[in-house]
Amino acid sequence: MTWVNAVVQGIMLGGLYALLACGLSLMFGVMRIINLAHGDIAVLGAYLVLVVLDHWHVSPFIAVLPVLPVMMLAGYVLQRLVLDRSLKSGLLVPLLTTFGLSIVIQNLLQEKFSPDVRSLGGPAGSIATASWQITSQLSIPAIGALVLGLAIAILGGLQFFLARTGPGREMRATAQDRDTAELLGVNARAVYGRATAIAVAIAAVAGLFLAIRSSVEPFSGPTQLIFAFEAVVIGGFGSLWGTLIGGIVLGVAQTIGAQIDPQYSVLAGHLVFLAVLASPRGGIFRVRRVAT
C-alpha cells in the first residue's frame, strides 16, 4: 500500500508539474519559443499574490484574481515588445532573451523581497494540509487533488479554446504556418501576444499553487523550469494532453524514487526524462505544433 500511496502522491504532484508546463508547451507549440524565464514568471506570479495578500489580507485564492489580468497584460507586452523582435533574428535569440529575462526577474525579486523563503501555505488555510484518509497508508491531499483538477480543467479549457473557437483556430493555423495565416487576414503578432498572455497567466496560477504546496524564493524559478521542461518533453512537445501525462509521469517517478530513498526523488525524474529523450519517439505523444 505504501507504493500505491507513492503513486497517488506522484499523480497529485504531476498536476502541479502539468500546470507549470502548460504555458511552456503552449509557447513552444505556437511560436517555437522555449521560454527559459517560465519558472521565474511562475515565481513572480506567486510574489505578486503575496503583495496583494500583504495589502488586503485576503485568501490567496482571492488575491490571485487581480494578479491574473496583470500577468496576462505583462505577457502580451513581453511578446509584442521583446519576443517578437527576438523572433525576427532566428530561433536562438528568443532563447537568449528569455535567459536574460530570467536573470532580471530573479534579481528584481531579490531586490524587492530579499532572498527569504516565502510560502502561501499558511494564508491558504486548512486546505494546504487537509487530506482524505483512504486507508492507514493511503491518503489523498486536498491541495494535490485541487491542483490536479485545476490542471485538467485548464488543459481542457485550452483544448476547447484551440479546437472549437475562432481565435483558437487562428492560433493553430498561425502555429502551423505564420506566413499563410497572414495571407488570410490573421494578425500573427496579435495571435502570438495572446498565446504568451495565456501562458504567463497560467504560469502565475502554477506559481500560486507552488507557493501553497511548498515555498518560493527569488531563485527557485530555474528548478521549476527544469521540472516543467521535463514534463513537456516526456509528454511530447506541443501536445497539451501530453503535458498532463508528462507531468504525472514525472511526478510519479519522483515519488517512487523518494520511496526507494529520499535522495533519489529528483534523480528518478531526470532518469525518466533522459530515457524518453533517448527513445526514438521522443515523447509519449507525437511531437507537433499545438496539438488538439
Add this chain to the structure above:
Amino acid sequence: MSLDIAEGETVALVGANGAGKTTLLRTIAGAHSPHAGTITFDGADITRVPTYKRVSLGIALVPEGRKLFPDLTVEENLLVAGKHARPGRWDVAAVVEAFPLLAPLLGKRASALSGGEQQATAIGRALMTNPRLLLLDEVSLGLAPVAVDLLYDSLQRLIAEGATVLLVEQDLTRAMSTAGRVVCMLEGRLVLDGRAESFSRDEVTAAYFGLHRRDGTSTSSVPA
C-alpha cells in the same frame, strides 16, 4: 515593371522559372516588401499596408504549393480565412457549391487530401475572404489532368461571375484559353502584354524564353 489590372479582368501571368511571377504575386499580397515602386489598389497606395490588412481590402492569394494548414480540417481551413472576410457571398456553403468535391471532405484533415482536393480547398479558402482580386499561383502544378480539368471548370464559373483574377500558369494553352489577357515576364520585366486572342502560342513562347530579343519581335501592349 508596371502592370494595371481592371476590375473583372482575368489576366494570365506567364514566364519561365525565375522570371519573378511568384515574387510579383506575393508582393501584391504583401508577403514580400518591394525594394522600390508602389502598389496601388482601388486608387490607394498599399505598398506599406501589412499583409493581413490587405485581405480586408480584398486581395487574396492562393500560394504556390497550396500551403494548407495540415492539421486543420478542410472546414477549419476555410473558417480561418472566413474570420477576417470582407462582407460578401462566400461562406462554407458557397465554397462547397463551387467545389462540390469538398462536400464530403469538410471534416477531413488537410494533410489527408489528394493534390486536387488540396488545391480546391486552397482556392476555396481564398474565396472565403470575399476577395476583389484573386491571385492564383500555379494552381495546376503537380495535379493529375482530370483534377486540373475539374479545377478549371470551377475557375471558369468564377470568372464568368465577374471575379478579378491574376493567374500564374505554366500551361500556356490553358492560360491563354482561360484568361482574357496574357502578360509574360522575363527576368523580372514585362516583355509581352495583350489580349490572349491577339497572340499565337509561338509568339508567347518566344517572349517566354526571351527569343523575341534575338529576332527583333516587339512587345505588344493593350490598355487594361
